[in-house]
Amino acid sequence: MTNADAISLKSAAYWFVELQEHPVSLQTRERFEQWLQQPQNRAAWEKVLQMHQTFAQLQQHQQQHPELDKLLQQPALSRRTALKCFAVFGTSFFSYMLARTPWSKSQWYAVTADHAAAIGQTQTVHLSEYLQLWLNTNSAIDSNLSGSQTRLELLQGEIFLHLQSGSGQADLLLTSTFEQQSIQIASRGCQLNVYNYGQGCRLSLYEGEALISFAQQSLLLSGAEEITLTSNGFGNTKPVASLPDWREGKLVATGMRLTQFCAELNRYRRGIISVAEDAQNLLIDGVFPAFAPDTALDMLANSLPVKINHFGPWWVQVSLARNA
Secondary structure, X not given: OOHXXXXXXXXXXXXXXXXXXXXXXXXXXXXXXXXXXXXXXXXXXXXXXXXXXXXXXXXXXXXXXXXXXXXXXXXXXXXXXXXXXHHHHOOHHHHHHHHOOOOOHHXXXXXXXXXXXXXXXXXXXXXXXXXXXXXXXXXXXXXXXXXXXXXXXXXXXXXXXXEOOOOOOOEEEEEEEEOOEEEEEXXXXXXXXXXXXXXXXXXXEEEEEEXXXXXXXXXXXXXXXXXXXXXXXXOOOEEOOOOOHHHHOEEEEEEEEHHHHHHHHHOOOOOEEEEOHHHOOOEEEEEEEOOOHHHHHHHHHHHOOEEEEEEOOOEEEEEEOOXX
């Protein structure tokens, strides 16, 4: 392996980790697309995907051989134990050790959060007779019900909540953090959708009131209003009408750039959906099944002059059809 190959492989590993941390910003995805244009980088990326597929097979291998995992659970892996593992399982042992390294906070939240929805799934949570939550794809929350207050922390992703007004209900305090900035949302009754996309947070209020505290400022949302918070502070409020489309399993596009559409669809599918440079500025309209992303991709190919290229189960590229 040349030094250039090693650099490309290291970059590919970085991108794999970066793109697994949902949600991914449109700017990050465009930088990835630009990096992928180089043949050397593309070859390195395919190798990383092959390695990841091997790791998945090794995890299945571990389930079939529990003695391997039992040995690996020891606090300190002795040289004798390592040699024993190598003798039994061959070179796959070392690959397995690499596979055990935690690389995704999504996987971490799936284990540690009070409630979590995996990629491509939703979850409904009844916290009390007054409070019900719906978690969108790849989302996680912690909850704490204590006396007169219900505290929620949105760790990642998107939730919709319905807090009914009533004499016996607890006040709600919802917090979330992006780019080391904390948001607090207080309410005594509301229907609210909160989406933390990593570089900001979008709040959509459909009913009731919610007091937002952010960057040493406060704002009261009421009625049907939506606002986006970023590192620059509060954005402008705008009216919002219907409930979020994902609650009905829909991804609705209206004059949406193909790169933005694929980035949104990628939230519901494991792996990477990339867009070739020649197709990035295409615009799309339509209603697509969010929780059936492969079906949505097939519909996309029937709506636009594009073709869908599959490079293994984890990587899909959308490019301009040759006869377009």
